Amino acid sequence: xxxxxxxxxxxxxxxxxxxxxxxxxxxxxxxxxxxxxxxxxxxxxxxxxxxxxxxxxxxxxxxxxxxxxxxxxxxxxxxxxxxxxxxxxxxxxxxxxxxxxxxxxxxxxxxxxxxxxxxxxxxxxxxxxxxxxxxxxxxxxxxxxxxxxxxxxxxxxxxxxxxxxxxxxxxxxxxxxxxxxxxxxxxxxxxxxxxxxxxxxxxxxxxxxxxx
Numbered sequence: 001x002x003x004x005x006x007x008x009x010x011x012x013x014x015x016x017x018x019x020x021x022x023x024x025x026x027x028x029x030x031x032x033x034x035x036x037x038x039x040x041x042x043x044x045x046x047x048x049x050x051x052x053x054x055x056x057x058x059x060x061x062x063x064x065x066x067x068x069x070x071x072x073x074x075x076x077x078x079x080x081x082x083x084x085x086x087x088x089x090x091x092x093x094x095x096x097x098x099x100x101x102x103x104x105x106x107x108x109x110x111x112x113x114x115x116x117x118x119x120x121x122x123x124x125x126x127x128x129x130x131x132x133x134x135x136x137x138x139x140x141x142x143x144x145x146x147x148x149x150x151x152x153x154x155x156x157x158x159x160x161x162x163x164x165x166x167x168x169x170x171x172x173x174x175x176x177x178x179x180x181x182x183x184x185x186x187x188x189x190x191x192x193x194x195x196x197x198x199x200x201x202x203x204x205x206x207x208x209x210x211x212x
Contacts, residue, residue, distance in 0.1 A: 020131030
């Protein structure tokens with residue numbers, strides 16, 4: 001259970017989505033999860049870099065490879081620690097046109113993998129650069145290193161979904177069922193990634209195993 005400042009931080013993220021035009025709680029948690037996933041990729045890559053530097057060895061199987069993507073954007077720009085410092089319009093371009101397609105394409109050579117199945121219908125729906133910049137700033141302040149904290153945050157957000165349903169924020173039972181079917185399958189997958197991996201060298205191996 002989260003309380004105090006952490007709860008306020010999560011509420012501020014939700015309020016930012018609401019004021020920015022995204023009021024459906026399932027869509028909010030979907031977009032938050034994608035952003036947290038992108039952020040986590042950068043953190044895992046940083047763990048790999050530090051280990052390689054410590055051992056004096058080259059970085060093996062980096063999450064963000066050297067070079068540029070198909071649209072000629074350096075993969076380095078797709079890292080959270082880098083694009084969070086971009087101006088809002090540039091950040092929006094990087095995430096919507098580069099980082100999001102990048103995470104959808106991970107392990108795309110394995111069409112029947114769990115990851116490919118859960119990402120095939122993924123959509124980036126944050127409508128404006130101003131909203132995205134605000135949400136990125138707020139998420140950057142949320143401590144996600146502790147596994148228990150991750151669980152508490154998602155439990156709290158799921159509770160808000162339940163409350164929204166009770167308050168009639170979904171248009172109809174059929175609409176609710178459709179959204180649940182499209183969203184919660186991949187959400188459960190990402191939740192497993194966040195909750196079952198630890199922040200060390202083993203986490204990278206654990207993460208990559210979820211992509212198979």
